[in-house]
Amino acid sequence: MASQDPLLLLRQSIAGGGNIIPTASPDSDEEAPLSTATHLVLTHPNRVALPIDAPTRFTSAEGKAVDLRSIYFAWINRDFAIPEYNAVATKLNEEMAGRASVHMFAFVERLVLFTFLEGASEESEFIKPLPGEKDASTNASAAAAGTASKIVSAALSRSGRGTLDPRLAQIYGGERHMGDRNTVLRGIKPTDFSHVRKLAAVFMTRKPGAPPLAAGIGSGTALSLNQKPARRPDPIILLSPSASSLLRMSNAKQFLEGGRYTPPDHNSSQSMLHVQRLMKDIDPSRPMRFILVEGPEQFKPEYWNRVVAVFTTGQTWQFKNYRWSQPAELFKHVLGVYLGWRGEQPPESIRAFGHRVLTCFVEKWRDPSQAGAETSRWRDREVVESIWKAIEVNMRAKGWRKDAAPTSF
Structure with missing residues (x-):
C-alpha cells in the first residue's frame, strides 16, 4: 500500500x-x-x-x-x-x-x-512508481481523448428529453477537447516546479559591469558557480596535554563514544581525532562530529567560537597559549571538565575554579585479569552521559543550532 x-x-x-x-x-x-x-x-x-x-x-x-x-x-x-x-x-x-x-x-x-x-521532485528514473501510478502517463494522454466521447454519450442519453437536440450533440461530438492546464501541461497530477528556481539561481548571478537585473533575479544572495552551501562547522573539545590527565588522545574516543574508561597510552602520537555524538536537543536527525585536540597551536582566531569544552587537571600552564589565559575568564566562556578517580578529592585549584568546571569521577583502573575488575566499569557510561549533557546544555546556551554555530562569544 x-x-x-x-x-x-x-x-x-x-x-x-x-x-x-x-x-x-x-x-x-x-x-x-x-x-x-x-x-x-x-x-x-x-x-x-x-x-x-x-x-x-x-x-x-x-x-x-x-x-x-x-x-x-x-x-x-x-x-x-x-x-x-x-x-x-x-x-x-x-x-x-x-x-x-x-x-x-x-x-x-x-x-x-x-x-x-526534500519534496522538490516526485518522479525519477531511479524511483519506481507506486502501484496504480505506473500508467499515469497513459492515463494523462487518454484523458483528453476520453472526455469528448463522454460528452457525446451524455448528450445522446439526454436527447429526446427536451434538454439537448441530437444534432447539437453530434456537433459537440466533433469538437476537439483542449483539456485544462493540469492534463495538458502537467499530466493527471499537479507537479511542483519551485525547485527549478534554486537550480537556476547559480546561472543568474550578475557579472561585473553588467546592468542591474530585475528585482529578485541574480541578487547578491545567489550562489556562484563554484560556491558550496554554508555548512555548520564542527565543534572543538580541548583535552589537557598533562601527563597526569586521565583522558588523553589515546583513550578519549573509547571513553566519549564507547562509554568505557581505559588508561591512556603515553606513547601515542595522535594530534587530532574525531568523535561523534547525537545531540538530540540541537540536531535530532544526525550525529554531530566533534574535533578533539590537546592544544590550540594550529588555531585560527575564529576557531575559539567553536570550542565547547576544555578538559583540565587544574594546572594553569595548560592555558598559557589560550585566547583567555586566566582560568576565571576562560571558564566564563567555555565549559570546563575535570576527570578524576572516584574516592579522591579534586585538586585545590579545581575547587577554586568554581561551578563553571564540571567535576566527574571514574572508578580506579584495575587489571581486567583480576577478579571483579570489570564489575564497576558500568559506571563509566553514567559519567560520560553527564559530561555530554553538560556540553549540550552549554552549546545551546551559546547559540549552537541544527544548521548554525555561534559566530562570537
Whole structure:
C-alpha cells in the first residue's frame, strides 16, 4: 500500500520534523547503532516501525532495489562529500561484518534521492512508481481523448428529453477537447516546479559591469558557480596535554563514544581525532562530529567560537597559549571538565575554579585479569552521559543550532 511505502513515510517524517530513530526492535524507542538496528521508527505523522533491511522503490544504476538502511544512512550524511561519504559507509559495512551492507550511492543517485526526500521532485528514473501510478502517463494522454466521447454519450442519453437536440450533440461530438492546464501541461497530477528556481539561481548571478537585473533575479544572495552551501562547522573539545590527565588522545574516543574508561597510552602520537555524538536537543536527525585536540597551536582566531569544552587537571600552564589565559575568564566562556578517580578529592585549584568546571569521577583502573575488575566499569557510561549533557546544555546556551554555530562569544 502507498500509505506503507518506506520512501513516502520517510519523506513525510522529514518534512514534518519528526524523530527518525534506528532501534533494535519494533516496540522500542531507544536508539540503537545503525550496524545492529533492525527497525527504523518514524514518529511523524504517526508512529510506525519499518524493517531497516526492507527494500524500497529506489533502484540503483544497476537496477537493484536499495534497502531502507542505505537510504537513511545517505540522508543523515547528506552534507558529506563523496569521498567522506564513501569512507563512513565503508566503516559501517565493516562494523556489520557481512550481516548486511549499505549501498554506496553515486553522485547522481544521491542528488536524485535528496531531491525526492526534500519534496522538490516526485518522479525519477531511479524511483519506481507506486502501484496504480505506473500508467499515469497513459492515463494523462487518454484523458483528453476520453472526455469528448463522454460528452457525446451524455448528450445522446439526454436527447429526446427536451434538454439537448441530437444534432447539437453530434456537433459537440466533433469538437476537439483542449483539456485544462493540469492534463495538458502537467499530466493527471499537479507537479511542483519551485525547485527549478534554486537550480537556476547559480546561472543568474550578475557579472561585473553588467546592468542591474530585475528585482529578485541574480541578487547578491545567489550562489556562484563554484560556491558550496554554508555548512555548520564542527565543534572543538580541548583535552589537557598533562601527563597526569586521565583522558588523553589515546583513550578519549573509547571513553566519549564507547562509554568505557581505559588508561591512556603515553606513547601515542595522535594530534587530532574525531568523535561523534547525537545531540538530540540541537540536531535530532544526525550525529554531530566533534574535533578533539590537546592544544590550540594550529588555531585560527575564529576557531575559539567553536570550542565547547576544555578538559583540565587544574594546572594553569595548560592555558598559557589560550585566547583567555586566566582560568576565571576562560571558564566564563567555555565549559570546563575535570576527570578524576572516584574516592579522591579534586585538586585545590579545581575547587577554586568554581561551578563553571564540571567535576566527574571514574572508578580506579584495575587489571581486567583480576577478579571483579570489570564489575564497576558500568559506571563509566553514567559519567560520560553527564559530561555530554553538560556540553549540550552549554552549546545551546551559546547559540549552537541544527544548521548554525555561534559566530562570537
